[in-house]
Amino acid sequence: MVSEFKDLLKYRELLTILVVRDLKVRYKNSVLGFGWSLLNPLVQVLVITVVFKFLMRGGTANYSAYVFCAMLPWLFFSVGTMDAANSLVMYREVMRKTSFPRELIPLAYVVANLIHFTLSTLVFLVYMAVGSIVWWRVTGIWDFALQPTVLLLPIPMFGMLLLVAGVSFFVSVWTLYYTDVLYLTDSLLKVLMWLAPVMYFPEVLRERMPGLRGELVYFLYMLDPLASFITAFRKLTLAPAKMPGSELITQPMGGEEWFYLGIGILTSGTLAMAGYCFFCKRKWKLAERA
Amino acid sequence: MAGSELRNGVIEARGLHKIFELPFQYGTLKALVISGANRKPEVVHALRGVDLTVAAGEAVALLGRNGSGKSTLLSLVGHIYEPTEGDLTVGGRVAPLLELGAGFHPDLTGVENIELNGVILGLTRKQVAERLDAIIEFAELREKIGVPLRTYSSGMQTRLGFSVAVHTDADILVVDEVLAVGDEAFQEKCFARIEELKRSGRTILFVSHEMTDVLRVATRVVWLKDGRVHMDGAPEPVVQRYLEEAHGQPAAP
Numbered sequence: 001m002v003s004e005f006k007d008l009l010k011y012r013e014l015l016t017i018l019v020v021r022d023l024k025v026r027y028k029n030s031v032l033g034f035g036w037s038l039l040n041p042l043v044q045v046l047v048i049t050v051v052f053k054f055l056m057r058g059g060t061a062n063y064s065a066y067v068f069c070a071m072l073p074w075l076f077f078s079v080g081t082m083d084a085a086n087s088l089v090m091y092r093e094v095m096r097k098t099s100f101p102r103e104l105i106p107l108a109y110v111v112a113n114l115i116h117f118t119l120s121t122l123v124f125l126v127y128m129a130v131g132s133i134v135w136w137r138v139t140g141i142w143d144f145a146l147q148p149t150v151l152l153l154p155i156p157m158f159g160m161l162l163l164v165a166g167v168s169f170f171v172s173v174w175t176l177y178y179t180d181v182l183y184l185t186d187s188l189l190k191v192l193m194w195l196a197p198v199m200y201f202p203e204v205l206r207e208r209m210p211g212l213r214g215e216l217v218y219f220l221y222m223l224d225p226l227a228s229f230i231t232a233f234r235k236l237t238l239a240p241a242k243m244p245g246s247e248l249i250t251q252p253m254g255g256e257e258w259f260y261l262g263i264g265i266l267t268s269g270t271l272a273m274a275g276y277c278f279f280c281k282r283k284w285k286l287a288e289r290a
Numbered sequence: 291m292a293g294s295e296l297r298n299g300v301i302e303a304r305g306l307h308k309i310f311e312l313p314f315q316y317g318t319l320k321a322l323v324i325s326g327a328n329r330k331p332e333v334v335h336a337l338r339g340v341d342l343t344v345a346a347g348e349a350v351a352l353l354g355r356n357g358s359g360k361s362t363l364l365s366l367v368g369h370i371y372e373p374t375e376g377d378l379t380v381g382g383r384v385a386p387l388l389e390l391g392a393g394f395h396p397d398l399t400g401v402e403n404i405e406l407n408g409v410i411l412g413l414t415r416k417q418v419a420e421r422l423d424a425i426i427e428f429a430e431l432r433e434k435i436g437v438p439l440r441t442y443s444s445g446m447q448t449r450l451g452f453s454v455a456v457h458t459d460a461d462i463l464v465v466d467e468v469l470a471v472g473d474e475a476f477q478e479k480c481f482a483r484i485e486e487l488k489r490s491g492r493t494i495l496f497v498s499h500e501m502t503d504v505l506r507v508a509t510r511v512v513w514l515k516d517g518r519v520h521m522d523g524a525p526e527p528v529v530q531r532y533l534e535e536a537h538g539q540p541a542a543p
Contacts, residue, residue, distance in 0.1 A: 014409045021406055025397050097389040098410050099369040284372045287365075288310055 004101075004280045011101055018108035023115065038120060041071045048199060062145060065128060066234060066241055070198040072121050073160050073233045077167075077226060078189045080113035084168030085185050088176040088286060095287040102283040103276065106172040110165050117157070125150060125237070149236040149253060156232040156261060162268035163225050169275030173282055176289055196226040197234075201243050201250050225264035225271075232261045296381030298461040299346030299493040301367055306340040307375035308362050308517075309333055336362040338517035339376070346381075346461070349484075349494040351508035351525070353532050359517040360497045361466060364388060367495055368464040382461030385411050390451025390468050396440035400431060403439050404454055411458045421457045428479070429453035445472055456483045463487065465496035481506065501529055 008015075027034050045068045084106040088095070091105045125146065132144045174181040193199075205221060206214045222228050235253035242249055251257075296302065312332040337359045344350050352360040366373055368386025393410045394403045404425055408418040426435050429449045431442075439447065448471040455463075471480060484507055488494065498504050504511060504525065511528040513521040521528050 013415050017406055017409050017415070021395060021398065021402070024402070025395060028397055093389075094393045094410075096365075096370060097386065097392040099384070099386055100410060287371050 004103075004276075008101055008103065011104060014100055015104050015108055015111065018104060019111045019115065022108060022112040026112070026116075034119065037116060038123060041068065041075055041120075045071060062143075062241065065145060066201075066238060067199060068124060069234050069237050070196075070230050072117060072124060073156070073230050074193060074196060074198045074226075075120075076113055076117035076160055077164055078193065080110050080117075080164040081167050081171060081185065081189065082182075083109040083113060084164070085171040085175045085182055087168075088172045089179075092176075092289075102286050103169070103279050106168040106279075107165065110161070110168050113164070114157075114161055117160075121153065121157075128238075145239045145241075147235075147237060147239055147252075152236050153233065155265075156229045156236065159225065159229050159261065159265040159268050162265065162272040163229070166268060166271030166273075166275040169272075169279040173279060173286070176286060192226065195221075195224060196230050198230060201241075202227065202231055203243060203248060203250050204246070207243070207246060207248055222260040223263065223267075225267045228257070228260035228264035232257055232264075296379050297346055298382030299491065300379075300381040301342065301344040301462065301493065301495065302379045303340055303342045303363075303366075303376065304378075305376035306337050306342075306363070306366065306373050306378055307335070308337040308359075308366060308371075309335050309374045336517055337366075337373075340514075340517070340519055342512065342519060342522075344493055344495065346493055347488070347491045349488055349496070349507050349509045351504040351511045352495070352497045352514055353504070353511055353528065354514035354520075355536075358514040360514055361388075362517075363514065364464050364466055364495065364497060367462070380462065383412055383459075384462045384464060385455065385458045385460035386464045387411075387455045387468060388464065388466040390448050390455060390471065392451075394439055394447065394451065397438055399438055400426070400435035400442070400450060403450065407451065407454045408458065411455065412460060413458055417459075425450075425453045425457050428457070428483070430476070448472060449476060452480060456480075456487065460492070462493045462495065465494060467497055467499065501533065504529060 026037070045064050048064070048067050087106045087109045088102070095102065095105075128146050129144075132142075132146070136142050136144075171181065171185055175185070202218070202221065205218050208214070209217055222231070232253065235251075235257055240250045240252050310333070312334060336357075340359070340363060342363075352363060354360050365371060365386070365388065366378055367380060368384055368388060369380070370386060370388070391403070391407055393406050395406070398406065401422065404422060405415065405418050408421075408425075409415060413421075426432055429446075429452070431446060431450060434442065434446065439450075442450070448468075452468065452471050455468075471477070484494070488507075488509075494507070496507070498507075508525045511521075511523065511525045511532075512519055513528055513532055521531060
C-alpha cells in the first residue's frame, strides 16, 4: 500500500487536472455556474424553514442558518459519495484505453466535491457575517451568530474528507460490478440524512430520553462519524441556539464534542485505509469489467 | 511496472496467458442471488502462452483474425490490465494509444483537452505547455483550439487525438488501428511522423488490418492465432502467408 501511495503522488498532476475538469464541466454552460449548486440547498433550507417556523410553530430564531450549516457537510458526503459511486462507470471507456492509477478516478470526484464544499462554506460564512451586520444596522440588535471557532473548521472537514474517500473506494468498485449498488446507495443516503443531525439538534435525543438509556443512545448515535462531524461543524460555526419546540438551549462545542470528533476521525481514517487497500487490490481488474 | 532492469524500449513476454472471466449476466445483484453459489463464470482464454521479445527501435505489427488476442496483447503491454500468468517486462515508458483522445470531454476546449489527454498519457503539465504549439500546429486546428470540443467534426477530434499521441515522448508506442487518420494529406503527415519516431529509436507495437500500412511501417510482423504466436518474421513473407490463408488458399496440406 505504501508503494501504491508513492505511485499516487507521482500522479498528483493528473489528479489536479481531473479535479479541474470536473469543476469546469460542472460550472460551465450555465449563467449562474457555481450559483446553481448553491441554489439546491438554499431551496431545501427555505422549505424546511417555512415548515418548521410557520406550520409546526417550533420557531427558533435563525433556524434556517443552523439547518443550512449542517447541510453543507451533509451535501459533501451525499453528493461526493454519489459522484464517486458513478465515477468508475463513467470512466469505463477511458480505463479500457489508458493505464493511470485507477484510484484517481473516484478521488478526483471526492476532491472536486471537497473544493465545492469549501467554497460553499466560505459563501455561507460571508453571508452570515454580512447578514448579521446588516441586521444590526437596520434594527440595532446585535445578534452575531458566527463563532471565532470557525477557524477550527478544517478539523471536521478533514474528517469528512477521510470519510467520503473511504466510502467512495468501496462504493465505486461495487457500482461498477453491480449497478444496483447505485440505487441502494441513493436510498441509504436518504436514511442516513435523518440519522445525522442535519434537520434537528442532537440534544433532542437526550431531552426525549432522560437518564441512562438516553446517554447510551446518544453515545451510539455519536459513534456515527457523520453525526460527530456535522455536530462539530455546526457548533464550531454558530452560537448555541434555542431548540425548536423546547425551552432548551444547545451546548457550545465542548470536551464531549471534541471527544466524538476524535473518534470520528479515527473511524474515518481506518475506513479510508481499508477502502484504499480494498480498491488497490482490485484496481487492475477494473478495466476488464466492460 | 518492474521494467527498470530492461533497456528502454524493450518488451519481453514469457509464457503470457490472459483469461477473462465473464460471469454471465453480471451487472445485477439479482443475477448474483439467483445464480447463488453454483455460478460458474464464463471464461475467455485470450492469450495462451505468448513468448515475444521486441528490441528497442523495432516496429512490430500484430496480425491475426478477430479474437486472436492482438488487442489483449497490446493492452497488456500498455498496462491496462495484468496478465493472468506469465511474465511481462516493459522497459521505459509506454504510451497506450488504443484510442485517440482518451478522456476527451466535449464541453472543454481544445487546449483543455490537450492538457487532459497529454497528462493521461504520462506527460507533465509543463511538458504539455511546452509542446502545445507543436500539437496544435500538427493537428492544423489553430483557429478552433479555444472553443469546446463538441463543435469539432469527428475528423478534427481524431486529428487532435493523434497529434497529442505522437507528441508524448514515450519509449514504446502501443497503437491499435489508429496509424493513419483524417484525409489523404493528413494521413501522409501521420506516416511521416511515425517514420520520424522510428528513426529516433522508439519502439512501436501496433495492430492494423490495412496490409499496405503494415508493409509500410513494420520492420517485423507477428501473426497471432488463437492466442499464440503463429508466425514471426520479416514483413513480406508473413503478410503473404497471412493473406494466402485469409483468402482460402490452403497454406499447408
